[in-house]
Amino acid sequence: MSEIRKIKPSLSKGTRDFLPREVAKRNFIFDTIKSVFRKYGFEEIETPAIEKLETLTGKYGEEGDKLLFKILNSGDYLKDVPNDKFQNQNYKELTNYIAEKGLRYDLTVPLARYVVMNQENLPFPFKRFHIGPVWRADRPQKGRYQEFYQCDADVIGSTSLLNEVELTMIYLEAFEKLGVNVTIRMNNRKLIDEILNISGIAENKTAVITLLDKLDKVEWKGEKGIEQQLIALGLTQSKTNTLFDCLNSNNYLQFIEKSVNTEVAKEVKSVSQFFEKESRVLFDPTLMRGLDYYTGTVWEVRANGVQMGSIAAGGRYDNLTEMFGGQNMSGVGISFGIERIYDVMEELNLFPTTISQGVLLLFVPREEAVEAFTFQQVQALRDAGIGAEIFLGNVKKQKQFKYIEDKDIPYMVEIGENEVKSAIFRLKNAQKREIMGEFNMEQLIAKFSKTQA
């Protein structure tokens, strides 16, 4: 701790501190989702924050590569830079010589590396979940951070569509437990290819799909706006009409059975049959999500009654592990957008009021002479498994009440000479400061053992 410079401290941009109350709420979200993952047989793994840049680079497109945080090599990192590389002052070239590590950008590429490297020690199908921070050098803005959490569950190495059913059940159960009302939209990427075939659209498929993906964006003016763009792209009015007829088919599942290639129809139906009576799950042929990545089922989850983008999403992808020379393995996974789920729950006031990290009881010694006695009372409660605290701070009532409020402590007991003599304690509701009765220690333990359980 030598050479202490006094500076006014600040956070690096796009990063956050979390107050105890915020951590309690975030843990409520994490713990709820984790318990559902575990019930379905998903196991938690962990991978390092730091990965070799060769593991990360080239996996997220050119834009993604720019957003990777790169870590300077240790020691004299200029030592081995060839002179010409140095003279150019070309930062892109120099980076290859002075940084070989970076911070993970998501949990998916590390998963691929993990599966290839640990294959022998993993059960297959490998059902894992992973919750942890990722880092992106994005421009920070409301709701977008440079350091944020991802929360993923994936099944690697099973093509069974029952995985899709299970993952949908996990979405339903997790959001129900969180108290968030959601609509889960699903689609199958193969279906849109079929619909383009039926509509006789053979060219510019990617451009068409990209446009269809904008159907729910206000700024594209819905179907009318997209239709104009499609025609501008060279589609005939008749093809455009057929296309929208397919997409708008009232009875989507009947349409699939009648019109679409049987293999695709079978695939969609084998999943959708489980949700025929489930109003929260919609099959939506206009859902395009993750165009160049997903190869089968895709999900997108939105919270009802709040203006916010998707709060969860996922899909099936092929060849996850191929990028690291692993054997071809199909994967399917879902993500929970933790940061947005937090915002939705705040906005709709969905966090249980009882969420707090605080203990049940605060004991306040009225003077220093009774502190040791007070401590022993608190310790008796703790020995009985009951969370309790002794207040060892400023003696001003005002400070004590701030403490109680900041920590959401429900009950308090003040200790003075009388209490030391009698060992009878006056219990107060700490928030309202109302007297709730007098108890000896045995009675207090009995009372709060019940509350705790």
Next chain:
Amino acid sequence: MSEIRKIKPSLSKGTRDFLPREVAKRNFIFDTIKSVFRKYGFEEIETPAIEKLETLTGKYGEEGDKLLFKILNSGDYLKDVPNDKFQNQNYKELTNYIAEKGLRYDLTVPLARYVVMNQENLPFPFKRFHIGPVWRADRPQKGRYQEFYQCDADVIGSTSLLNEVELTMIYLEAFEKLGVNVTIRMNNRKLIDEILNISGIAENKTAVITLLDKLDKVEWKGEKGIEQQLIALGLTQSKTNTLFDCLNSNNYLQFIEKSVNTEVAKEVKSVSQFFEKESRVLFDPTLMRGLDYYTGTVWEVRANGVQMGSIAAGGRYDNLTEMFGGQNMSGVGISFGIERIYDVMEELNLFPTTISQGVLLLFVPREEAVEAFTFQQVQALRDAGIGAEIFLGNVKKQKQFKYIEDKDIPYMVEIGENEVKSAIFRLKNAQKREIMGEFNMEQLIAKFSKTQA
């Protein structure tokens, strides 16, 4: 996912992947310690992994600064480097221009920053715990990583020595719950200053203390070896004798009362009196820990019956927040050395055998035709809150058994056409493959609801 290069993947040095079974064990340690922290009124906080380098630099000495991981600025980081800084090829100077962020080195400096920045929103005394990864560009070796977890609990803004008592109780309770037999050594930094005074040692105090800190190091040959060094340092034989008499005093507490400045004696006694009958807590005047950092009580915890350095340590320090211009606040805190505690528990086989992230039951469909039925049975168990899985992988028995073993799943049920017809399920002990009886779903739910609870 464009331009996929196939590379043989590897980890960045000094980092680790964790398998599900390892995560389960680490979570057991974390959860156990967290529950004790919470019971004592400590609240969890979180700070970002990325901090400004100006926050981190100069806090850990010159050696520490070298071990900070520095993050390259985004975009063209060479743009604003003055030409002369660039031509020098002096990496230390260049670093100031191309890296303004780094990875946190510990959880203590971020705590100081956090307290100063969030002061208005925190309860005081502020009792927080924090468990999370930190990063150091140390040379990796057995048990030493570049990315590893720290686990700290601190009280900021209270000089009461009852905090010391509470933190010692936390150590006792946490290690008891973990099943690790420990010896907790305590000392007070002020005491050694008094002992030097009593021994008439007025010069070279720091050198003397540094030597005394080596008393338990084999390579320094104990008291004999240290005595020689002290004499070499210029101490008289008589001063050295007095010094060792003080340190070796059989009845340490009596010695304190008789010989030492009353203020210090009072301080030590006010803590030690709570542990007079506690054989796991020893007051040891030779414990020097954290020489230039701690200003009062210090702790060091070792596991009994295993050759390993300290597995936990802590102390009282003054002026934590001063480095960031905060008002003077005394702090006291303890750390758990998570990585070493893990190693000790592995070596002594202390992890409960029931630790696993796996579900209770695996249902194995014998053929694809019964998968949907099997899924519904599994779902019925999950709806009753019971963790269960359907096996959707390779049909080979061998693969199924590997799955069961890897995930430590205790029970299994195979489903074929007969089970679909009868809805009666033959339950097997999955590890031993013994039949345990036949059950309908209601009976299964009843059986495992009990097990779960």
